[in-house]
Amino acid sequence: MPEPILDDISHRRFNPLRGSYVLVSPHRTKRPWQGQQESSNKIELPAYDESCYLCPGNKRAQGDVNPTYDSTFVFVNDYSAVREEQAEYEPPKQDGSLASRLLRAEATTGKCYVITFSPKHNLTLADMPAYDILPVIKTWTKIYTAHLDPHSPLAKSAKPTTLPPASLNGHPVPSPTQQYRYMQIFENKGSAMGCSNPHPHGQVWATTSLPEEPGIELVKLREYRREQGGCNLLEDYAKLESEKGERTVFENSSFWAGCPWWATWPFEIMVVAKKHKRALVDFDDLEREDLAETIAEVTRRYDNLFETSFPYSMGIHQAPLSGTAEEIEASHFHLHFYPPLLRSATVRKFLVGYEMMAEPQRDITPEQAATRLRDCGGPLYRTR
Amino acid sequence: MPEPILDDISHRRFNPLRGSYVLVSPHRTKRPWQGQQESSNKIELPAYDESCYLCPGNKRAQGDVNPTYDSTFVFVNDYSAVREEQAEYEPPKQDGSLASRLLRAEATTGKCYVITFSPKHNLTLADMPAYDILPVIKTWTKIYTAHLDPHSPLAKSAKPTTLPPASLNGHPVPSPTQQYRYMQIFENKGSAMGCSNPHPHGQVWATTSLPEEPGIELVKLREYRREQGGCNLLEDYAKLESEKGERTVFENSSFWAGCPWWATWPFEIMVVAKKHKRALVDFDDLEREDLAETIAEVTRRYDNLFETSFPYSMGIHQAPLSGTAEEIEASHFHLHFYPPLLRSATVRKFLVGYEMMAEPQRDITPEQAATRLRDCGGPLYRTR
Ligand SMILES: O=P(O)(O)O[C@H]1O[C@H](CO)[C@@H](O)[C@H](O)[C@H]1O
Ligand SMILES: O=P(O)(O)O[C@H]1O[C@H](CO)[C@@H](O)[C@H](O)[C@H]1O
Numbered sequence: 001m002p003e004p005i006l007d008d009i010s011h012r013r014f015n016p017l018r019g020s021y022v023l024v025s026p027h028r029t030k031r032p033w034q035g036q037q038e039s040s041n042k043i044e045l046p047a048y049d050e051s052c053y054l055c056p057g058n059k060r061a062q063g064d065v066n067p068t069y070d071s072t073f074v075f076v077n078d079y080s081a082v083r084e085e086q087a088e089y090e091p092p093k094q095d096g097s098l099a100s101r102l103l104r105a106e107a108t109t110g111k112c113y114v115i116t117f118s119p120k121h122n123l124t125l126a127d128m129p130a131y132d133i134l135p136v137i138k139t140w141t142k143i144y145t146a147h148l149d150p151h152s153p154l155a156k157s158a159k160p161t162t163l164p165p166a167s168l169n170g171h172p173v174p175s176p177t178q179q180y181r182y183m184q185i186f187e188n189k190g191s192a193m194g195c196s197n198p199h200p201h202g203q204v205w206a207t208t209s210l211p212e213e214p215g216i217e218l219v220k221l222r223e224y225r226r227e228q229g230g231c232n233l234l235e236d237y238a239k240l241e242s243e244k245g246e247r248t249v250f251e252n253s254s255f256w257a258g259c260p261w262w263a264t265w266p267f268e269i270m271v272v273a274k275k276h277k278r279a280l281v282d283f284d285d286l287e288r289e290d291l292a293e294t295i296a297e298v299t300r301r302y303d304n305l306f307e308t309s310f311p312y313s314m315g316i317h318q319a320p321l322s323g324t325a326e327e328i329e330a331s332h333f334h335l336h337f338y339p340p341l342l343r344s345a346t347v348r349k350f351l352v353g354y355e356m357m358a359e360p361q362r363d364i365t366p367e368q369a370a371t372r373l374r375d376c377g378g379p380l381y382r383t384r
Numbered sequence: 385m386p387e388p389i390l391d392d393i394s395h396r397r398f399n400p401l402r403g404s405y406v407l408v409s410p411h412r413t414k415r416p417w418q419g420q421q422e423s424s425n426k427i428e429l430p431a432y433d434e435s436c437y438l439c440p441g442n443k444r445a446q447g448d449v450n451p452t453y454d455s456t457f458v459f460v461n462d463y464s465a466v467r468e469e470q471a472e473y474e475p476p477k478q479d480g481s482l483a484s485r486l487l488r489a490e491a492t493t494g495k496c497y498v499i500t501f502s503p504k505h506n507l508t509l510a511d512m513p514a515y516d517i518l519p520v521i522k523t524w525t526k527i528y529t530a531h532l533d534p535h536s537p538l539a540k541s542a543k544p545t546t547l548p549p550a551s552l553n554g555h556p557v558p559s560p561t562q563q564y565r566y567m568q569i570f571e572n573k574g575s576a577m578g579c580s581n582p583h584p585h586g587q588v589w590a591t592t593s594l595p596e597e598p599g600i601e602l603v604k605l606r607e608y609r610r611e612q613g614g615c616n617l618l619e620d621y622a623k624l625e626s627e628k629g630e631r632t633v634f635e636n637s638s639f640w641a642g643c644p645w646w647a648t649w650p651f652e653i654m655v656v657a658k659k660h661k662r663a664l665v666d667f668d669d670l671e672r673e674d675l676a677e678t679i680a681e682v683t684r685r686y687d688n689l690f691e692t693s694f695p696y697s698m699g700i701h702q703a704p705l706s707g708t709a710e711e712i713e714a715s716h717f718h719l720h721f722y723p724p725l726l727r728s729a730t731v732r733k734f735l736v737g738y739e740m741m742a743e744p745q746r747d748i749t750p751e752q753a754a755t756r757l758r759d760c761g762g763p764l765y766r767t768r
């Protein structure tokens with residue numbers, strides 16, 4: 001049981017994975033809400049939409065035609081944020097001038113992919129049984145593998161060779177023209193999270209630089225490992241939470257899913273591998289099935305909570321594509337789900353003024369959120 | 385002139401005030417937008433609304449009645465996120481257990497105020513001439529002064545004594561029951577930024593803890609000061625930007641306002657004191673007038689940009705209420721404006737999947753944003 005006193009007093013919780021704090025104000029949910037309402041997602045979508053650039057057989061923005069795929073489908077983003085080729089940029093010399101000290105930039109190249117989760121326009125992860133989510137996990141694994149540094153200790157991992165190679169636009173993924181440092185796999189779901197096409201899909205951005213968030217986590221994971229004699233922060237954390245149970249939403253033999261002690265978003269969930277897994281390539285078939293089941297359980301509960309297609313951003317953090325042996329060993333596979341809704345299908349939490357300027361602030365405790373999510377398992381509300 | 389090459393290639397810019405990076409993808413604005421549209425703010429509001437809990441003479445949620453004030457009005461937030469009094473919390477002993485290492489919390493107390501900017505329900509800062517913004521700045525200064533640690537070097541600053549003492553609900557602000565560490569002054573404007581009442585108002589949260597963002601900045605400001613022989617990062621930065629001009633939106637003799645090199649939000653603006661000013665109490669009458677003029681110029685340009693009541697979150701960063709002499713000397717007064725709109729009055733930038741999981745990403749360059757904002761000065765579009 002959580003310390004009951006924390007249900008009533010304002011406090012800050014420490015996030016050891018980022019080395020940062022979040023302010024928790026449990027009594028604040030009593031506040032009435034007169035602000036913006038999200039549009040609820042009651043619109044029924046067709047299984048095929050001829051104006052959708054992700055549906056099988058349709059034409060995309062830049063003229064390419066999608067194959068009539070029957071599971072997942074991968075293509076290079078027509079509006080990539082980073083590109084493989086661009087003009088050279090030579091940063092100004094560090095000559096001690098104010099400009100060289102305060103106006104610093106570095107070029108970044110990379111590659112952006114889009115992955116559809118299903119040929120059906122109206123099937124979200126929450127609608128899909130675990131065995132339909134499995135091909136998505138396999139596709140992530142194949143894309144990750146195709147971009148791994150051949151010298152990485154991970155490249156020697158035998159397991160992914162049991163998977164067929166990744167395909168792109170129906171053809172094998174070409175070898176990258178350069179070695180990327182990190183691959184961010186993520187999904188934006190729902191218009192409240194900036195998603196502009198309801199056809200269920202995720203994205204993959206691979207870059208020559210290690211982005212901020214996985215970079216911050218990697219520093220903390222390495223520190224913990226050094227300070228705790230080789231123990232792994234997230235392995236320890238999953239073990240502790242699985243024993244305590246009060247923040248658990250779902251677990252199976254390979255994964256713990258729950259609202260972390262330090263959650264920022266009201267119904268934030270973290271999915272953590274229970275054993276030390278550095279990246280997607282470390283999983284065997286059973287573990288991939290367990291991951292599919294965990295994703296199905298999390299996304300279905302989200303939809304059930306407010307009986308709506310629940311918006312969120314989801315992302316995978318794992319080992320860099322290329323890095324030192326220590327970085328790769330310290331990495332630990334996990335997923336973050338950041339959903340904005342707070343009170344209902346139409347009232348969200350705004351992380352604005354105080355949160356942007358000072359510190360993230362949350363209203364309900366993670367224990368309260370986990371209890372509610374734990375209790376809304378079972379069949380998807382739309383099919384009951 | 386900016387290096388023209390940076391207008392076309394993807395790059396990362398370094399933010400020396402936070403020690404973090406932002407990814408810039410200038411070519412990405414070509415992307416079509418089919419996602420969520422914000423409601424535009426075309427509704428004309430009355431000068432007085434009898435259902436508004438901020439209008440003069442009206443009753444608030446908890447039953448208090450507002451005085452018939454004629455300038456600004458300050459009261460304690462009826463739904464404060466932190467409170468002066470609460471049950472004691474004794475954090476668990478650091479006994480080396482997993483729980484003591486990974487489930488860490490600390491109690492936080494504090495005080496939350498609301499400040500109306502004007503008795504008129506329909507006057508935003510953008511509608512107000514500089515001489516009407518001056519009372520807001522004086523009120524901020526008085527609230528800050530009333531909470532200053534009496535032992536702080538800032539408390540000896542003579543200037544604020546020329547201001548009448550702060551009043552609360554029409555009475556003098558009572559001495560705080562405890563010494564707070566930091567005071568965050570901010571404004572959420574517009575429903576897109578979680579503001580639930582259009583009556584122009586800001587907030588003040590004072591806490592016993594130093595929040596994350598000012599804490600991160602303070603570390604960087606102190607480092608710079610030590611490394612650069614006592615120079616001040618933001619004083620150097622304002623000087624450099626004022627000379628370069630390409631990111632300047634507006635400036636007068638006391639303040640530089642522009643889109644910082646490392647801006648995350650499309651039209652983000654930072655207002656920086658040109659001389660070394662640690663906090664509001666360091667300003668004299670002329671500097672307060674210059675600050676009022678700068679806020680008027682920034683908010684009016686924002687509204688003019690897309691001819692809409694432009695949403696944003698704004699916050700003041702300055703010296704902690706209580707801290708070491710070094711912390712207070714290293715502090716430098718500045719304002720951040722974080723506005724979400726990107727393309728028009730109804731299309732915003734979403735900082736979602738990649739931005740949350742990996743790294744903030746922006747589409748237009750800060751130089752492009754500054755040029756557009758510089759060019760839309762003059763009278764407020766609604767009054768032309
Ligand atoms: O205090 P308000 O205006 O009711 O609420 C708004 O600002 C707060 C401080 O930034 C946020 O915590 C809330 O999520 C937001 O809706
Ligand atoms: O790439 P999309 O889906 O068009 O765009 C969405 O996700 C991106 C990556 O998180 C964000 O940069 C965009 O602001 C958001 O609208």
